[in-house]
Amino acid sequence: xxxxxxxxxxxxKPSETLSLTCSVSGYSINSGHYWGWIRQPPGxxxxxxxxxxxxxxxxxxxxxxxxxxxxVDMSKNQFSLKLxxxxxxDTAVYYCARGGCSGGYCYxxxxxxxxxxxxxx
Amino acid sequence: xxxxxxxxxxxxxxxxxRTTLSCRASQSVSSSYLAWYQQKPGQAPRLLIYGASxxxxxxxxxxxxxxxxxxxxxxxxxxxxxxxAVYYCQHYGNSFWTFGQGTKVEIK
Numbered sequence: 001x002x003x004x005x006x007x008x009x010x011x012x013k014p015s016e017t018l019s020l021t022c023s024v025s026g027y028s029i030n031s032g033h034y035w036g037w038i039r040q041p042p043g044x045x046x047x048x049x050x051x052x053x054x055x056x057x058x059x060x061x062x063x064x065x066x067x068x069x070x071x072v073d074m075s076k077n078q079f080s081l082k083l084x085x086x087x088x089x090d091t092a093v094y095y096c097a098r099g100g101c102s103g104g105y106c107y108x109x110x111x112x113x114x115x116x117x118x119x120x121x
Numbered sequence: 122x123x124x125x126x127x128x129x130x131x132x133x134x135x136x137x138x139r140t141t142l143s144c145r146a147s148q149s150v151s152s153s154y155l156a157w158y159q160q161k162p163g164q165a166p167r168l169l170i171y172g173a174s175x176x177x178x179x180x181x182x183x184x185x186x187x188x189x190x191x192x193x194x195x196x197x198x199x200x201x202x203x204x205x206a207v208y209y210c211q212h213y214g215n216s217f218w219t220f221g222q223g224t225k226v227e228i229k
Contacts, residue, residue, distance in 0.1 A: 105172035
């Protein structure tokens with residue numbers, strides 16, 4: 001059973017860097033698939049932030065790419081998100097998820113439970 | 122960049138009713154990369170449909186998906202109380218994951 005769990009500070013000050021980690025169990029990140037971050041502002045829809053492949057190749061949402069860094073730590077079976085220069089608009093529930101293809105179909109099957117990050121002084 | 126537009130924004134329905142949700146893509150997409158998710162308050166999205174029409178493991182057969190090209194639909198044949206939630210379509214690309222803005226199915 002693949003499980004993902006987000007962790008990190010729930011409160012970040014404006015202009016600082018938001019840092020979150022997603023711990024994966026039941027599957028080795030090194031085995032493949034894409035590992036992504038998605039956020040959801042309160043009362044709003046889902047926004048993809050970016051994804052990283054186990055090889056280290058990554059893709060970011062163009063609207064955020066100047067502030068986003070996603071990295072993988074194979075030794076800990078974790079991947080991380082850093083979002084710099086945050087503002088109140090970055091307040092959201094942040095989800096990590098596994099994406100990939102199976103049998104020719106591609107989708108995001110496994111999600112973490114999400115963690116609320118509030119940007120406030 | 123592919124944009125997904127879902128309609129309607131909100132549906133007010135009663136248990137037992139049948140409903141169809143729409144997801145329209147800004148350009149033709151492969152149905153292999155079109156998925157639907159259900160999200161309840163305080164929960165992560167749950168995969169319902171992948172490949173436009175294949176039900177994920179454990180999803181009841183009252184949920185069905187169809188479509189191709191730019192027009193996709195999610196049908197719930199008979200609404201159960203636990204089906205009142207927000208539904209999102211997704212186009213999965215390895216280099217970009219796109220979500221529709223969601224359709225809320227609420228109790229009338």
